[in-house]
Amino acid sequence: MNIQNKIGVIGLGYVGLPLARLFATKYSVVGFDINQARIAELNSGKDSTLEVEDDVLLPVLVKENPFSSSSKGLFCSSKLEDIKDANIYIVTVPTPVDKHNRPDLTPLYKASETVGKVLKKGDIVIYESTVYPGVTEEECIPVLEKVSGLKFNEDFFAGYSPERINPGDKERTVEKILKVTSGSTPEIGKIVDELYKSVIAAGTHLAPTIKVAEASKVIENSQRDINIAFVNELAKIFNLLNIDTHAVLEAAGTKWNFLKFKPGLVGGHCIGVDPFYLAQKAQDVGYYSELILTARRLNDSMGQFVASEVVKTMIKKRINIPDAKVLNLGITFKENCPDVRNTKAADVIKALEDYSIEVTTYDPWANPEEVMHEYGIRSTSSLEDMNEKFDAVVLTVSHNEFLNIDLSHYLKEGGIVYDVKGILEKYDNRL
Numbered sequence: 001m002n003i004q005n006k007i008g009v010i011g012l013g014y015v016g017l018p019l020a021r022l023f024a025t026k027y028s029v030v031g032f033d034i035n036q037a038r039i040a041e042l043n044s045g046k047d048s049t050l051e052v053e054d055d056v057l058l059p060v061l062v063k064e065n066p067f068s069s070s071s072k073g074l075f076c077s078s079k080l081e082d083i084k085d086a087n088i089y090i091v092t093v094p095t096p097v098d099k100h101n102r103p104d105l106t107p108l109y110k111a112s113e114t115v116g117k118v119l120k121k122g123d124i125v126i127y128e129s130t131v132y133p134g135v136t137e138e139e140c141i142p143v144l145e146k147v148s149g150l151k152f153n154e155d156f157f158a159g160y161s162p163e164r165i166n167p168g169d170k171e172r173t174v175e176k177i178l179k180v181t182s183g184s185t186p187e188i189g190k191i192v193d194e195l196y197k198s199v200i201a202a203g204t205h206l207a208p209t210i211k212v213a214e215a216s217k218v219i220e221n222s223q224r225d226i227n228i229a230f231v232n233e234l235a236k237i238f239n240l241l242n243i244d245t246h247a248v249l250e251a252a253g254t255k256w257n258f259l260k261f262k263p264g265l266v267g268g269h270c271i272g273v274d275p276f277y278l279a280q281k282a283q284d285v286g287y288y289s290e291l292i293l294t295a296r297r298l299n300d301s302m303g304q305f306v307a308s309e310v311v312k313t314m315i316k317k318r319i320n321i322p323d324a325k326v327l328n329l330g331i332t333f334k335e336n337c338p339d340v341r342n343t344k345a346a347d348v349i350k351a352l353e354d355y356s357i358e359v360t361t362y363d364p365w366a367n368p369e370e371v372m373h374e375y376g377i378r379s380t381s382s383l384e385d386m387n388e389k390f391d392a393v394v395l396t397v398s399h400n401e402f403l404n405i406d407l408s409h410y411l412k413e414g415g416i417v418y419d420v421k422g423i424l425e426k427y428d429n430r431l
């Protein structure tokens, strides 16, 4: 592979932007997104997801489409014509579930229609979105064929390479994570693998088929979900037995093959969503996934459970529940990242409000307008003007900023602290 690679990346979110930026250090890249506000912010050198820092993004950004000159660099656009000269398309659009937790492939169909309109002979379309095995070949390729009029594996080819990034993790960035690759024929597999190998310092693993690569990603996240569900179940049991779950896990963790997971809320758009993709596909072929769906149910019940534990702890301290005031620390779905999608901290807040408790939320990472828009929850990103004292402080997300807060400023006399993440050493009430 050489500079002649002209790569169009479709969807410039948490996954697409870091990848487009990385490829742009070597190749001509046009990043395409339907969200014009996103294109405008990226062209100004800002990434609101905070995955790519300004001083990393700015050096690769170019003002003109680099395809015509075959020069390296990243050009961001929401115009279809800007990607028409690409020879490699990489699709990184969302794969959500609908309100019944069924896979919603709409963004993938739409992105495939977009690519289909500009697809040419010899092009390769690589999907990166997390899916169940079969989506690329059975759902996306027919759209590409229909819209382009071209024949799969004769006129154009496909690949699948799942993304493993962990938002907010500044150590394991995209080039430092080994990447699984695959292609629609053995030859295309090698080309796709070489392409990624040329930018991924950690190397690649070429899977034998696209379905193997698709399945490998969805089981990585399902495995994590199941492991967390197990420790969440332990937390429920040990709470009833008045045993500190974290202390139990620390003791058991001294065995060489004990897996180290912590109890907690499982939100976001990956671990809390992807297992439903696999379960749905299993059901399509007549198998009901017991373990995967039980784990999902268990993890989804944790918001309610945390709220009931907080209330019990407050009652034991004789705090009057109706009219009690709680300061909740954290609303993003995970630590040190601004993403609030499918956050389970919202479940804790709603459940506390069901007990007529007034909840104030502080999160230095989240955008208060987005939190209000998504959940109807009022939040603040600064504690500067906070003069109030609370009956309880609940820590739901382990942002680094929370490690150094002096909670005594915000607690009424006799107030309690409940630490869902088990990071506050001074306080005993934890999940």
Ligand SMILES: NC(=O)c1ccc[n+]([C@@H]2O[C@H](COP(=O)([O-])OP(=O)(O)OC[C@H]3O[C@@H](n4cnc5c(N)ncnc54)[C@H](O)[C@@H]3O)[C@@H](O)[C@H]2O)c1
Binding pocket: 010, 011, 012, 013, 014, 015, 016, 032, 033, 034, 035, 038, 092, 093, 094, 095, 107, 110, 111, 114, 128, 129, 130, 131, 163, 164, 165, 166, 167, 269, 270
């Ligand atoms: N965020 C993660 O941590 C992570 C990690 C690994 C895999 N994934 C998977 O990667 C995929 C993308 O996730 P994400 O977090 O980057 O999503 P995201 O929501 O951050 O970004 C997706 C982008 O695609 C754009 N988009 C949507 N439909 C489009 C279309 N038809 N054409 C062009 N652009 C379109 C959106 O405007 C958005 O900017 C998902 O399948 C997800 O499961 C995500």
